[in-house]
């Protein structure tokens with residue numbers, strides 16, 4: 067097994083191969099991570115609530131540990147994430163009497179947060195997901211209702227990018243979202259990023275989360291999304307790739323192992339994805355999985371609690387699955 071080709075070497079001239087990690091998997095998956103991956107993302111440890119739980123109190127121990135691990139093992143780090151409607155503490159949006167903060171206060175808190183976090187990792191984190199998931203999945207409205215939008219107005223997005231650029235002018239700044247390949251949402255993300263670039267907001271890329279499954283999105287929809295975003299002249303990163311063996315709405319929680327059909331279909335899908343990524347590697351410069359091996363995935367609890375999933379190239383024992391082979395064949 068030690069003779070297996072390493073993904074980071076196989077795809078080295080095309081794009082980074084990344085994994086999301088947490089304090090536990092950094093230990094339990096250490097060998098796998100260092101063999102195959104050359105980029106890391108913190109699954110939760112750099113989110114607002116993790117690093118800035120109370121106003122002016124920053125907690126960087128876990129984030130620092132990830133940064134040190136990456137440095138020791140010659141890995142790049144993507145920062146995730148600065149401005150999001152989830153995993154952000156309530157104090158950010160409140161005034162001292164518990165009512166809503168005003169716009170100036172919220173924007174000044176956003177600036178302090180970004181200054182501190184981006185500034186701390188200047189030169190260590192080469193790319194940031196500055197704004198995460200700000201676009202609606204359906205309906206006519208472009209931006210998702212959130213405290214950021216409600217209090218600061220729609221230019222909270224441009225402000226976040228400006229603050230991040232000021233804190234580290236060398237960092238690549240991304241807008242990151244899911245359902246990024248669904249045509250209706252794709253067009254909204256496209257128009258948001260287009261308007262930002264036209265206004266000369268410092269944005270350098272679109273992050274495609276790529277939480278996909280055995281059927282969706284179709285390969286055509288993925289290709290169309292990549293082409294459309296690339297036409298804006300920005301970089302593309304695949305930021306959170308996993309391939310669920312279940313349909314989103316499948317509620318069954320009794321399966322204790324993936325079926326052979328699931329693994330075969332998953333392998334086909336992964337092979338086709340990596341062929342496509344390679345084809346667009348002039349624009350697409352990083353492919354990060356939202357985990358590394360099937361012993362741990364956030365999908366074990368989402369969207370159905372206790373529905374075990376097997377979304378990666380490596381099984382729970384860290385051995386290569388059929389999908390690992392098809393990905394190698396795509397190289």
Ligand code: XIL
Pocket residue numbers: 109110198244275306364
């Ligand atoms: C998820 C983590 O994996 C979970 O551990 C946490 O409980 C919730 O967030 N889109 C994102 C990621 O941008 O930050 C999310 O990560 C998954 C969906």
